[in-house]
Amino acid sequence: MSTIHLLEIEFANNGQSQSLTPVLLQDEHDTILVDCGYPDFMGLLEEAVARCGIQLDSITKLIVTHHDIDHIGSLAALKRTYPQMDIIAHELEVPFVEGKQKSLRLEQAESSLDELSGEARGHAEQFIHFLQSLEPAPVDQMVTHGEKLPWCGGIEIVHTPGHMAGHISLYLATTKTLIAGDAVVMEDGKLAIANPQFTLDMEEAIHSIQRLLTYDIEQIVCYHGGLFQGDAKQALRQLILAHTSKG
Missing domain, CATH: 1.10.287 (Helix Hairpins)
Structure with a gap:
């Protein structure tokens, strides 16, 4: 049996209050962190996992959805402090995470x-x-679309390019949960495209949302906005419709 913890982290950025929602997955063998915030987030992560009764040094794996600084800012510090923690990223993201490409x-x-x-x-x-x-930080394991990782009840890699070319989301079939990364975000209780000005390929981003409709999703966790409450698949359809009608 696996458990999903939403690590809602609130912090000040340029005088404004902001929040991020990394995810912690846990079973009897593994504790897996999905994304790790900005640089110098170690203390905030430590507090967030402690609220779940967990310690940072128990994390065995860290899955990166993509290489934006708010998702991997503390990656190198975590790996340096906890070298036993395996870092996992999509094959297209590896050279960026490792600093081999700009x-x-x-x-x-x-x-x-x-x-x-x-x-x-x-x-x-x-x-x-x-x-x-x-x-930069070293990646221990590369993953590709459709790959099913055997931990925490099964984690399926869903390649969701658009925001970035190697962006991934994670599908947990046992709970019908999608960990969306920045494939979608929550704004005013509704799903939206993550910062359109930062989406490198909007057409790909819409195709990725269409791909998500092929999964049996009942709940969506957004890195920006947290847990989406409501009919997830209908919300995804509405988001696609809103953007295709603009085009």
Whole structure:
């Protein structure tokens, strides 16, 4: 029997209150963390897992949905502190997580710099420096679409590109749960596309949501927004319809 813990982490960012929802999966053999927040999130993660009666040093695996800094910012620090923790990522994400290729988010930010001026350019330059500070980490296991990991009742890898090319979501068939990463987010109680300006390929993002409809999903956990309450499949259909009608 496996347990799903939603680690709702609240923090201040540039004077504003924000929250992220990493997920912790646990069975009698493994404790698996999905995504790990910004740099210097170790203390916040420690507090969040402690509320579930768990300690960070008991985590055996860390699954990365994609290489954005709010998802892997503390990855290197966690691996350094707990080297027994295996890091798992989609094959397309591995060179970015390991720092062998420049972050796609960094490329996007740099490419937009010439179009900006004044205060907007200053904010963009700050963001670029922030992205450049991200410490790479070694990946222990690569995964691909459709792969079924045997831990915590079974974890199916769902390749959901769009936000980033190697983005994955996780499907837990035993509880009909989708851990969405940034494939979808919650805004005002509704599902939405994660920051359209940061979605590298919107058409792919919509195709990914269509792919999700092939799974028997009853609940969706969004990294931004937490647990979606309601008819998950109908909400996904409405999201597709809203974006295809715009096109």
